[in-house]
Amino acid sequence: MSPREQENQPILAVEGLRARIGDREILKGLSLTVNAGQVHAIMGPNGSGKSTLAGVLAGRETAEVTAGTARLDGRDLFPLSPEERSIAGLFLGFQYPVEIPGVGNLYFLRTALNAQRKARGEEEIDAVDFLDFAKEKMKSVEMDPAFMSRGLNEGFSGGEKKRNEVLQMAVLEPRLAILDEIDSGLDIDALRVVAKGVEALRSPTRSTILVTHYQRLLEYVVPDVVHVMAAGRIVLSGGRELALELEKKGYAWIDEEAKRGAFAEPAQVSP
Amino acid sequence: MTPVEESLLAEPRAPAGLPAYAMELRRKGRETFRGLGLPSPRLEEWRFTSLAGLAAERFTFGDPAAPLGAAELERLAGRRLGPRLVFVNGRLRADLSDSAGLPAGAFAGSLGRALEEQPALLEPHLGRLASPPGLALSALNAALLADGAFVHLPEGCRAAEPVELVFVTAGGSLATASPFRVLVVAGPGSEATVVERHAARGTATVLTNGVTEVVLAAGARLDHYVVQNQPANAYHFASLFAEAERDASFHTHATALGAALSRSDVRVRLAGEGAEAKIVGLYMADGKRLVDNHSLVEHARPHGTSREVFKGVLDGESRAVFGGRIRVLEGAMKTDAHQMNSNLLLSRDATVDTMPQLEIYADDVKCGHGGTVGQLDPDSLFYLRSRGLPLARARSLLIYAFAREMVELVRPKALRDEVGKLVAARLPDGTRVLEAA
Numbered sequence: 001m002s003p004r005e006q007e008n009q010p011i012l013a014v015e016g017l018r019a020r021i022g023d024r025e026i027l028k029g030l031s032l033t034v035n036a037g038q039v040h041a042i043m044g045p046n047g048s049g050k051s052t053l054a055g056v057l058a059g060r061e062t063a064e065v066t067a068g069t070a071r072l073d074g075r076d077l078f079p080l081s082p083e084e085r086s087i088a089g090l091f092l093g094f095q096y097p098v099e100i101p102g103v104g105n106l107y108f109l110r111t112a113l114n115a116q117r118k119a120r121g122e123e124e125i126d127a128v129d130f131l132d133f134a135k136e137k138m139k140s141v142e143m144d145p146a147f148m149s150r151g152l153n154e155g156f157s158g159g160e161k162k163r164n165e166v167l168q169m170a171v172l173e174p175r176l177a178i179l180d181e182i183d184s185g186l187d188i189d190a191l192r193v194v195a196k197g198v199e200a201l202r203s204p205t206r207s208t209i210l211v212t213h214y215q216r217l218l219e220y221v222v223p224d225v226v227h228v229m230a231a232g233r234i235v236l237s238g239g240r241e242l243a244l245e246l247e248k249k250g251y252a253w254i255d256e257e258a259k260r261g262a263f264a265e266p267a268q269v270s271p
Numbered sequence: 272m273t274p275v276e277e278s279l280l281a282e283p284r285a286p287a288g289l290p291a292y293a294m295e296l297r298r299k300g301r302e303t304f305r306g307l308g309l310p311s312p313r314l315e316e317w318r319f320t321s322l323a324g325l326a327a328e329r330f331t332f333g334d335p336a337a338p339l340g341a342a343e344l345e346r347l348a349g350r351r352l353g354p355r356l357v358f359v360n361g362r363l364r365a366d367l368s369d370s371a372g373l374p375a376g377a378f379a380g381s382l383g384r385a386l387e388e389q390p391a392l393l394e395p396h397l398g399r400l401a402s403p404p405g406l407a408l409s410a411l412n413a414a415l416l417a418d419g420a421f422v423h424l425p426e427g428c429r430a431a432e433p434v435e436l437v438f439v440t441a442g443g444s445l446a447t448a449s450p451f452r453v454l455v456v457a458g459p460g461s462e463a464t465v466v467e468r469h470a471a472r473g474t475a476t477v478l479t480n481g482v483t484e485v486v487l488a489a490g491a492r493l494d495h496y497v498v499q500n501q502p503a504n505a506y507h508f509a510s511l512f513a514e515a516e517r518d519a520s521f522h523t524h525a526t527a528l529g530a531a532l533s534r535s536d537v538r539v540r541l542a543g544e545g546a547e548a549k550i551v552g553l554y555m556a557d558g559k560r561l562v563d564n565h566s567l568v569e570h571a572r573p574h575g576t577s578r579e580v581f582k583g584v585l586d587g588e589s590r591a592v593f594g595g596r597i598r599v600l601e602g603a604m605k606t607d608a609h610q611m612n613s614n615l616l617l618s619r620d621a622t623v624d625t626m627p628q629l630e631i632y633a634d635d636v637k638c639g640h641g642g643t644v645g646q647l648d649p650d651s652l653f654y655l656r657s658r659g660l661p662l663a664r665a666r667s668l669l670i671y672a673f674a675r676e677m678v679e680l681v682r683p684k685a686l687r688d689e690v691g692k693l694v695a696a697r698l699p700d701g702t703r704v705l706e707a708a
Contacts, residue, residue, distance in 0.1 A: 058657050061649070086659035098654040102672025108658070111703075115659035151672075168658060 010071075011036050011176050011207045012057075017068035019056050026052040026063060028232035034176070034225075037204040041218055041243060042211045044229030045251035050211045051095060053229070054180040058092035059085050072176060086112075087119040089175030091168075093182050097161040101151035105164070108152050109134060113171055137170045140200065142193050159190035166197035177201065178209045183217035195220030215247035230254045235263035276308050278330045279411060279448055279478075286383060286417040290390035293416060296398045300413025307407040319592040319624045320534060320563045325506065328476055330448035333360030335418075337441040339367060347439055347470035349498075349689050353432030354379055359439050360449040362418045372432045376425045377463075379434050382452055383418035393421065396456055400484045400512035400538070408508050408536075412450050412482040419452025424461035424491070433464040433496075433683050438481065440505070442473020451481030457491035457519075464494040464683060471505050480508040487519035489543060494522045494682060500693060501529035503558070510536045517543030517572075524680055526690050527554040527562055528697060537566040541575035541603075552581040553677035555697050556589035556621075563592040568610075570603040570633075579610040582677050584670055585621035593625040595640070601632045610640040615673050617647065617666075667698040 012034040019027040026049045034040050044050050052063050057070055059082035070077045072088055080088065100108075114124040125133070138145055141163045153161050162182055169177050182194055198208055198221045210217060218226075218240065226243045228236040230251075235258060236242065246254075257263060272280075280301060289297075309325065310317040337359055344357065344367060356379060357367035363381040370379055378385070386393055398416075401409045420436045438451040455465055471477040479501070487493055493513075501507045507530040515521045527533050539548045554562040568577045583591045593612045614623045627640035647669050655665035674694050681687035695701035 060653055060657075081662065082653060082656035083659050083661050083665075086657055092657050094654065094657075098648070098651045100651050100654070100669070100672060102675040103655075103668050108655075111660060111664070112658035115661065115664075119659070172658070 009036050010034065012070070012072055012209075014057075014070045015068055017053075017056070017070060018066045019052060019063040020066055021052070021063045025066075026232055027056065029068070030233050032227065032234060034207045034209060036207055038224040039198070039202060039208045039210065039221060040225045040227060041223040042209060042227045042229055042234070043213065043215075043243060043246055045255060046213065048229040049232045050229050051180055054092060054178045054209075054211050057178060058082060058090060083115070086172075087116055091172055091174030091177045093165040093169060093177065093179035095181040095184065097153050097165055099151070099153040099156070101154045103152045104148075105150055105152050106131070106134060106148040109168060109171055112168065116172060134171065137167055140170060141167045141197055143167055158185040159187060162186055162190060162194055166194050169201065170197055173201065174206070176207050176209070178211065180211045181213065182210070183212055183214060191217065191220060215243045218243045228254060230258040230263065233263065272305060272308060273326065275325050275328050275330070276304070278328070280304065280414060282332055282415055288387045289383070289416070290386055290394070292390070292394055293386050293397065296402075296413050297416050299402070300410045300416065303404075303410035304407055304414050307405070307410065310407050316565060316594060319590070320532070320561060322532075324532070325478075328446045328478075330478060331445045333441050333447040333449045335360045335362035335364070339364070339439060339441060343472070344437070344439070347472065347500075348437040348468045350685070352435050352466060352683060352685050355435040355437060356380065356420055357437045357439065358418070358420065358451060359441050360447075361415075361438075361451055363420070373434070374428055374430050377428050377430055378421065378423040380421060381418055382421040382454060385421040392423065393454065396484065396486050397454055398484075400486070400514055400540075401482045401510065406510065406536075408480055409482050409510050412452060412480055412510070415450045416452060419454070422453070422455040422463070422465060424457045424463050426458040426460060426488075428458065428461045428463075430463040433466045433686065435466045435468065437468045438470075438479065440471035440473070440477045440479050442471060442475060442477040444474055446476040446478070447473055448478040448480070451479060453481070453483040455483070455485045455493060455495075457485070457487045457493050459488040460490040461488070462492045464496070466496045466498065466686060469497070469499045469501055469507060469509075471501050473504070476504050476506065477502070478506040478508075481510070483509070483511045485511070485513040485521060487513065487515045487521055489517040490519060491516070492520040495524070496681065496686060497523070497525035497527075498690065498693070499525065499527045499529060499533060501533070503529065503531055503560070505530040507533040509534070512538050513548070514540045514542050515546035515548060518545045519543060520547045522549040522551070524551040525553070526677070526693065527552065527564075528693055530560065530562075532561045532563075534563040535565065537564075538569070539567070539577070540569045540571060541577065542571050544572045545574045546572070547576045549577070550579040551677060551680050553674055553694070554581070554583045554591060555585075555674070555694065556583070556591065557586040559588050561590045561592070565594040567596045567598065568608060570597070570599045570606040570608060573602065573604045573606070575603060575606050575608075577608045580677070581612045582674060583612075583614045583623070584617065584674060585614060585623065586617040588618070588620040590621070591623045593623070593642075594628070595626070596628040596630065597638055597640070598630040599633045599636050599638060603633045604635045606633060606636040606638065608636070608638045612642040614644045615647070615670065616644060617670070661700070663700040664703065667695075667700040667704045670698055671695060671701070671704040
């Protein structure tokens with residue numbers, strides 16, 4: 001398909017997704033479609049299942065999928081390992097990136113890129129060429145190259161870790177990026193850099209899901225669609241104005257409505 | 272005496288030309304081993320380590336003249352790092368050794384010959400540290416005393432290159448035992464690095480039982496490394512004794528990668544004020560292998576410092592035993608001692624028994640110990656895989672990251688690189704993890 005044709009094709013299609021952690025059902029029949037070229041925001045109160053959704057899509061094993069499907073470019077995600085999903089074009093930006101002393105940052109980035117290139121039948125990139133490429137990308141996220149010689153996220157501040165997530169995203173150029181609370185704990189500078197990274201990847205052939213509790217990030221990255229999650233489902237979808245409304249009214253009313261059963265069927269508002 | 276114990280003492284011929292005190296060490300060793308026999312799990316220090324598997328074996332003594340080609344030697348013992356002495360079945364092999372690179376005044380050569388030619392130099396030291404009562408394996412080694420390595424550094428002597436001592440047990444289709452013996456005497460203010468390498472060949476069981484004694488005079492500094500890369504049919508027993516006088520510094524670093532069963536006993540005595548010791552061990556085991564590290568650090572005088580770090584990676588049904596004792600004697604004020612044992616278990620069936628022990632008879636000391644037993648962190652594993660790294664690579668990276676701290680502590684670069692490679696070679700996707708550093 002040409003980029004033109006890819007536009008408005010669903011990159012991600014989730015239907016009737018149910019997942020549980022232990023005995024507790026977290027996702028209760030969630031459906032979501034993200035088309036090529038779109039940026040979606042998923043908002044919602046704590047405990048609504050936002051992070052579980054992000055994890056389940058990327059292959060995290062803490063939650064168990066009990067029903068439903070998730071397709072990336074038409075391909076069923078659930079039989080795939082986390083690495084296969086990554087190679088298929090899915091990227092998860094972590095809420096809490098892990099520190100791994102002993103694994104060099106630069107090496108990790110290159111290994112990740114080469115794993116993808118190898119899977120696509122492309123030549124692996126050597127250390128020297130990669131360094132030039134990585135330096136460019138680091139500049140774009142305003143990251144000090146000195147960080148690259150450290151262990152993976154070792155001793156990084158919260159903001160530095162998030163920049164490193166955006167750097168990894170910039171290097172891997174995923175088809176679908178899911179950024180889980182990428183804005184939490186960021187100062188304005190870091191928030192701006194993160195937003196720039198997301199904007200840089202905006203293209204007719206890619207899409208992004210921003211999982212966030214706050215409206216703040218959406219001032220920097222304007223989403224095409226805003227979803228509200230409550231009690232394991234998407235209960236409201238709308239345009240950017242929905243985020244503003246949530247900011248004004250808070251999440252309490254969503255919980256109330258959800259408890260009353262007001263969202264038995266997901267409300268749909270076309271973007 | 273059981274038949275296997277008899278076989279371990281049945282050397283084909285006694286050495287000639289040893290001074291009377293060495294013959295006396297042999298006699299006492301034989302007597303002690305006859306009394307004790309091989310250690311059994313009834314002994315506190317051997318609670319978790321059974322040598323019952325040896326009962327059916329009948330050992331022969333390996334031929335010290337066994338042919339050993341240069342290529343095989345490199346495969347068993349890596350590349351030469353500096354002055355190198357090669358021992359086959361316990362005896363120095365001049366044809367395989369090359370001691371070029373030793374500084375003027377220093378000696379590294381055959382212990383047997385040194386005993387014949389300069390008995391007075393060795394008499395105050397040989398067997399002095401290695402003869403505490405109750406140590407059957409040290410006694411067995413003494414009973415067979417004939418040759419080994421003697422390293423002598425006169426006052427102020429500094430050896431730039433590591434002195435390598437390569438011990439090869441050359442077995443065959445019969446179970447083969449061989450002893451090794453090392454004596455290092457470091458004069459006041461001298462500095463050196465000594466590397467022991469242990470390897471073996473042979474299709475039947477091989478058993479290596481050795482004793483290393485290190486005597487450090489005031490202000491001496493010795494870095495001691497052990498690379499134990501025995502095959503899977505090997506039993507490896509090593510007893511290391513060191514004594515450090517005032518302001519002397521003794522570092523020992525052991526990488527234990529092979530053997531069906533390996534046991535290392537390290538006893539370090541800080542005999543002088545301000546002496547310092549560092550004891551580092553990295554061990555890796557899989558299958559049904561067992562690796563046992565015991566240590567005793569004795570602080571006898573004030574202001575001593577000791578650091579002990581042991582890290583293990585265990586897979587399959589392997590087992591690790593760690594027994595670490597710190598003893599602070601009366602009067603050893605301002606002692607600063609710490610001990611750490613961390614283990615990474617890669618399978619459900621791998622086990623660790625770790626027993627730190629502090630015996631403190633002095634006031635005003637700082638002593639501590641710690642330990643961890645853990646698995647690969649699932650969050651770290653998921654993080655790496657979520658970026659497209661295959662499971663085997665992700666696991667290898669995390670295992671190597673755990674072991675890397677120990678590898679980094681190897682000071683000579685050539686040896687550090689080699690130890691890194693040996694560790695990586697044991698990982699599922701190891702050939703590529705080294706670039707990670």
